[in-house]
Amino acid sequence: MQDPIDPVKLDRLAQVAVKVGLNLQPGQDLVMTAPVSALPLVRRIAEHAYKAGAGLVTPILSDDAVTLARYRHARDESFDAAAGWLYDGMAAAYDKGAARLAIAGGDPMLLSGEDPDKVGRANRAMSMAYSGARDRITRFATNWTIVAWPDAAWARLVSPDLSEHDAQRKLAEAIFAASRVDDDDAVARWEAHNEELGRRAAWLDGQNFASLHFTGPGTDLSVGLADGHKWVAGATETLSGILCNPNIPTEEVFTTPHKLRVSGHVSATKPLSHQGTLIEEIRVRFEDGRIVEAHASKGEGVLQKVLDTDEGARRLGEVALVPHASPISQSGMLFYNTLFDENAASHIALGQCYSTCFQGGETMDNDEVARRGGNSSAIHIDWMIGSDRIDIDGLSQSGERVPVMRKGAWV
Amino acid sequence: MQDPIDPVKLDRLAQVAVKVGLNLQPGQDLVMTAPVSALPLVRRIAEHAYKAGAGLVTPILSDDAVTLARYRHARDESFDAAAGWLYDGMAAAYDKGAARLAIAGGDPMLLSGEDPDKVGRANRAMSMAYSGARDRITRFATNWTIVAWPDAAWARLVSPDLSEHDAQRKLAEAIFAASRVDDDDAVARWEAHNEELGRRAAWLDGQNFASLHFTGPGTDLSVGLADGHKWVAGATETLSGILCNPNIPTEEVFTTPHKLRVSGHVSATKPLSHQGTLIEEIRVRFEDGRIVEAHASKGEGVLQKVLDTDEGARRLGEVALVPHASPISQSGMLFYNTLFDENAASHIALGQCYSTCFQGGETMDNDEVARRGGNSSAIHIDWMIGSDRIDIDGLSQSGERVPVMRKGAWV
Ligand SMILES: [Zn+2]
Ligand SMILES: [Zn+2]
Ligand SMILES: [Zn+2]
């Protein structure tokens, strides 16, 4: 039987991860986290990293069965524990110049049958223990990237009607296409893609819109943009000047909305997969930046719980533009994974904003971010509102209306 | 086809690792290193650890293919790099009370075809980066253990004439027998075994021999013992009072020789597997504790290089008594792995001594260890000199001769 995962394309994905995603520099160490199922990709990335002059490549492999053993057998106190020693070690590695690569692709539904209280506590403990390492990543103190592995369990979830072999093959091909490694010259294609994304971001920065206006079936939404917002897309420069692509794939051009200046109503254009639950046909209404009404045809209870997380959970932290022509959108697949789904359509995100989406954001403190309209929250949940039936206009600071997208395509 | 690795015995090995090897305490975290091939054992150990009340179990999995990618593709500078951030993290975990489990069982010949200079430099860099974590292990600052996984590559090396399936089955059964998990009541059997080992050590401590005298074919060797030496065997108490079994299996009762008081000649009774080379029929002569003549029928060049490592490499750091009736000796197998081979026969070790093999050694500094005759070196290489044709006598401080072993059996 044929390998469901094309080895040539897998090798190209590894090459793109090292050359484009990380832009790994000679002598740099590499810390690589991955599910153990992704070992074939881990090995190819290690090879490309060493060929690119890596110092030492250290894989940190996690195993779903070991994670489940904890939920099945550990005593209650275990769920407040986290491997702080490992995350602090990673932070120390970044401080000494190591790059960071994460392979996404475990079973998205792994914990869907477990006690939500335990899942929540374990996530909270992990999130706190990880804060030092995460801080270095979000500040781009080092070069980092995320790529995806077509895990069998993930593939079964995406294509429940196919055999495991066919499902994995379909997911693999979708990942390869979205990651632009389905043909030769993948590195050159990424250069062209980054250039195009950069041009869009520069145009939007030049416009310096006061707000964006989304219209279409079930949607009439005005999203005010933060003062001094900056549009970000594709390649990002680290503090030390290395240009890396933190997400493979990436299609979005995104910035920070003003947390007090969102109004109108909006309908989701795709289901939202949240921690093992599918929330369908979301419709919400904003007043003064705050969600004052929220409905869903399925999963409304979970949605209400999400909105009640904290005050910032009812406000926006991101608005992102993605054309309907994006390869991920064209695949028509729901991936149950934000790395892919957020690149299928224009979207907004509930919760925490990115300080990198401000002019001069690298050196901005939290107070200044808030003063300019940046939202803060413990959550950041992306949520699709674009499609080929949605138009987007920009409103200039003087109130002029400028077409940005028509029927999901850049004008 | 039947699984070459009996799942019931494998589960018992995991249970013994947690209950006997670690004696894991409720609430203790566990750091577990393993080759990725050992995942079935990793998962069972995680389950038993959580059932025993573990806080968090963190596996750190290594992969032979990633290691080989380094030797095949990395630039020269890579071989002086090491993951200090990871080892320092482990040390921090031990300081916070985490236990430590290592699964042995990668391919023993993995690096036998690689550039010895690169292998040596990588080992040295790793050894230096690991010193903080190793220090906590050798001082028994926390409870730790090593168990073995019957890796396929290891099995092929041990039984080159069998099919891979049969070779792995044979190695697995040998590991299970040696680890005393081939029958019910494994934990009770370990209690009895530890008691027997402890009785031997107590008897030898009571004798407080000045030296041991080995005689047999090609061997007439007097091994002086260090002043204030202590015999160690089986379970060991950590600084905080947890009784753990650092090696599964273990058959030896061992102590520190006096580095200046070894004389006579000795012939190895088994080949010595050293970093991918087999050294056969070693014969050496000692004067005043120092090897002044060394021969081997195969691998003599490697042996000479080992002896030239440093001044301490020509002197003894350990003498260990193992009866010929030990299950590992009875298997008649050469394992190419010290965890097993050193438990097949009485042995001596070139190089570094253990400060734990002194009365009051826990609080002894290096100067005091040296003053009492403890040897120091960058190496510690165990080397079999016992068999069913070897007699051992103890010489008391007043010169009396006391029989210890006759034809490889305790008297
Ligand atoms: Zn986004
Ligand atoms: Zn987002
Ligand atoms: Zn020994």
Ligand SMILES: [Zn+2]
């Ligand atoms: Zn030894």
